[in-house]
Amino acid sequence: MEFLDVLPLMIMQWVRTQLDMIMPVWGAEAIVAVIKIILLLAVGIAPVIAFTWAERKTLARAQDRFGPNVAGPYGLVVAFADAIKILTKEDVTPAAADSIVFRLAPGLILVPALLVLAVVPFGRGMVAADLNVGILYAVAMGSVTVLGVLSASWSSRNKYSLVSAFRSLAQLVSYEVPMAFALLAVVLASGSLSTVRIVEAQVVPFAISMPLAALIYFLSSLAEANRSPFDMLESESEIVAGLNLEYSGMRFAMFYIAEYLHIFLVAALTTTLFLGGYKGPLLPGWVWFFGKSLLVVFVVLWIRTTWPRIRLDYLLDFAWKFLVPLGMANLVLVAIAYRLASNPYLAAGLSLVGNLVILLLAGGILVLVARRSQSRRLRAVVLGEA
């Protein structure tokens, strides 16, 4: 198993040494970089194609029906059929749209997502660019998405897109704050902003030692990815796919890919930061990594199947009034725990206990607030009296 774990690295090493022999250093570096990029794109986009199939199957099975099962065995060909269908559609640009921005906007959403793939450690030593500031880079790329959303909807010259953009901008910007708090806790506990070092620092996965941070991070990235229950951007039943309204053909495909790529990134980053990344007994690192990521992806799809959408003002309330204070409390707690205890297991245990205490307190406060809530009816219904 050790062998399989380091096999990709060994192959890359071998390629590098071969190239070094036949060309100058800068040439070898350049070619290795290009190979890494192609591999990265393959590893990043392949799951995306699979997720179109996985989403439809998961939704279908939750709804007690079959889902795609005609095109290929278990409907697997559907993923490719979907891709081909979208690519062969006519690319319509509305006459009133601002054509330059209209054409650039899907790129502005897709490219940052692709760029984040560079700091994700797929296995031991298998990270495209081990930046010192990996996490900061990932968050920054997430913020560029906001710009893409705004330009896409504004340039569409369509009121539906505009309404959807207003809502989702508020959402995107608000949810970066709790995400930052959760990430800060992780950075504090592991002592570095680099994704590889964070994985290495997890003797106990951070999801166990700081479940609050894990939850906050997971929910905030769902919001950043515009996924249910935070899918204001594309809430089909209200504003008819808001942002994507005027896009068709390849550009729509780019939005589509960007969305699923975001889901994969949510899963990949959650795995890296909280579930221990590629660590695990017996199996090679990259198998663990993909296994954990796919589990998180399944949870994301599962959430889409079951939860209704939250109204915008509740959404923002949830971020600012609930997640941010919890995130701050968690940060302080983790700082204290990891400062007091030098043994990582002890620190993890302290932090876990502290998290549970915070959760109980928060739960208690919520119940108190609900008891005193203005809406007597809400109280009555929840307590079973109505």
Add this chain to the structure above:
Amino acid sequence: MEDSQTVAALQDEHIDTESISINFGPHHPSTHGVFRMVVRLDGETVVDVEPKIGYLHRGIEKLAEERTYLQIIPLVDRLDYVCPMTNEQAFCLAVEKLGAIEVPERAEYIRVIMAELTRIMSHVLAVGFLWNELGATFTPMIYAYRQREYLQDLFELASGARMFHNYMRPGGVVADLPDGWVARARKQLAEFERFLDQFETLMTENEIFLARTIDVGVLPPELAINCGISGPVLRATGVAYDLRRADPYSIYERFKFEIPTRSHGDTFDRYCQYFAEMRQSLSIIHQALNRLPVGPVFNEKAKRLRLPAGEAYGHIESPKGDLGFYIVSDGKPQPYRFHIRSTCLLNLTALRQMVIGQKLQDLVIIFGSLNVTMADIDR
């Protein structure tokens, strides 16, 4: 949307320069049919809403003036297509009132069973679609729809069609129930009752749902009565007005059932009202199935339908509310004037007052909870 154009258009209409006007266009996934609303938004808050209807107008009232009463029944089926049997029942009631036609006992019982089954089907659709508009990506809707399909199997066995049944006639029903229908109905209804319990337990206590439907779209009872609203929407505001008790028709006086009401009149109350009424309907169907007499199902004297000159207004408690037919006859085989008192059109009257001040997302929910069908509005 050039800036100067927008400013000019808005200045023209004496409103804030911040509002934008959106077309909730005829093509929209969550309007129940082709329906347009011109919504004026101030950010996310709805400032004004103006429904524009008529996209599904087929001229049924004019068409009916050239058809015999028997030929009108398929037209009437297609009025509110989620509950076709009750449309037929209302029409037959009006015709039988005008022509003083008697309906045999067994036919009356069968009509009641079909009408209550239709009520269940319509309410379960309302509930399912409300969840769809909340954003729960089809899952609850499919659960609800599956049960509805099983009930439509019953209709198909009895009348031959899943949807536009063409089953009732003035004077009875067209054919008797096939063998084994009653047993199958009992089995299906037991399963449906289990489904109702499961669905309520699973969905009604969801926090997101409660937060989004409580105190949203409150309808005061006096406004409701004044606007001519009827049916579950009216009873959810607290007015216990049900035509099966207030102006009894058919044999409803023989059944024991309650008129459930709720007190607040918001979307959550309307949602719970649908469930309460479904349970009452189940009870009525069981009583009717137990007491189903033998006998003919059609009054042979009504075969050659010649109505005397005169007029009659027959109305029933359809799943959506008060559905009435006003038939004016001058002795010919075709009606002189055929007017449909449309339930959903009047249920829409208070939409503006319910929605102003709420958010855009609430508009969709409120409209969904009214459970209107455009075919009934536009006729």
Add this chain to the structure above:
Amino acid sequence: MSHDSTLADLQAAFPDQVVEHPQGLDFTVVVLPDRLRELFLHLRDKAKLNYLSNLTVVDRPERFEVVYHLYSTIEPGPVFVVKVYLPDRESAHVPSAVPVWQSAYYQEREAFDMFGVVFDGHPGLTRLLLWEGFPGHPLRKDFVNRTYSFDEMGQTLPPEDQR
């Protein structure tokens, strides 16, 4: 209150407005359109007929009949029909019932759309089911039910500023 006592009350309050009380399947009262709104207010408040269920027009050879079907939710019972005869087909005007019962809002618009009966005092009497610019009123008996060509049907869109 039974309908007979309602009628007696009405005749006492508005002595010259009640024209006839034809016998038929439903309890019908024919009134003049002059003081219709006060009459309706009396019916709604004194006779507790607070629910206007149906409002429509019938096109008889010699007149338009505007028919109102009234119910009471406070004292439930059979229907109380009020009719107004409008002999003038070219300009048929009748006071609007919207200030009394808001349920008349859409129904009067539809009656205007289909018959051309103008309801004075309606807050926005425009066509409901058909488009602005539709030539004629379809449910009149002199509207021929045949296939019309596109050019006969008038413009399909209202002018720019009214959309």
